[in-house]
Amino acid sequence: MSAISDPDVQALQGAWEQTSLEDNGVLNPPDAHSAPGAITLITGDRFEVKTLCGEVLLEGQFFLDRTTVPKSITWVDSIGEDAGKHLPASYRLEGDTFVFIAADEGMPRPVSFRTGAGQTMRSFIRRA
Numbered sequence: 694m695s696a697i698s699d700p701d702v703q704a705l706q707g708a709w710e711q712t713s714l715e716d717n718g719v720l721n722p723p724d725a726h727s728a729p730g731a732i733t734l735i736t737g738d739r740f741e742v743k744t745l746c747g748e749v750l751l752e753g754q755f756f757l758d759r760t761t762v763p764k765s766i767t768w769v770d771s772i773g774e775d776a777g778k779h780l781p782a783s784y785r786l787e788g789d790t791f792v793f794i795a796a797d798e799g800m801p802r803p804v805s806f807r808t809g810a811g812q813t814m815r816s817f818i819r820r821a
Contacts, residue, residue: 701759709733709817716813726751789819
């Protein structure tokens with residue numbers, strides 16, 4: 694099965710609005726990769742985060758493995774300070790809610806949905 698035909702990849706397609714952020718144990722800190730109302734658009738195995746004005750804040754590619762517990766996702770940003778790095782993450786996808794927790798490159802993949810040093814968790818809802 695190709696990555697694009699994976700049921701979770703299919704379920705992620707479309708526009709998502711971030712509802713919360715936790716970084717290094719801090720809830721909703723200032724963040725260079727999101728802005729009020731910013732939308733994350735997922736197309737195939739690519740993502741793009743844009744402001745309401747259309748400015749691209751972040752973009753890249755992701756790889757899923759839904760056979761792990763919790764399910765795994767690896768983010769590879771194509772721009773910004775993490776460009777080219779493989780950021781290990783875990784995710785939950787339940788209907789119109791998507792949550793992932795990612796660690797810095799070289800760290801173990803997070804297995805609980807609570808951040809510590811070097812970890813970021815983002816929550817989204819589907820945008821119609």
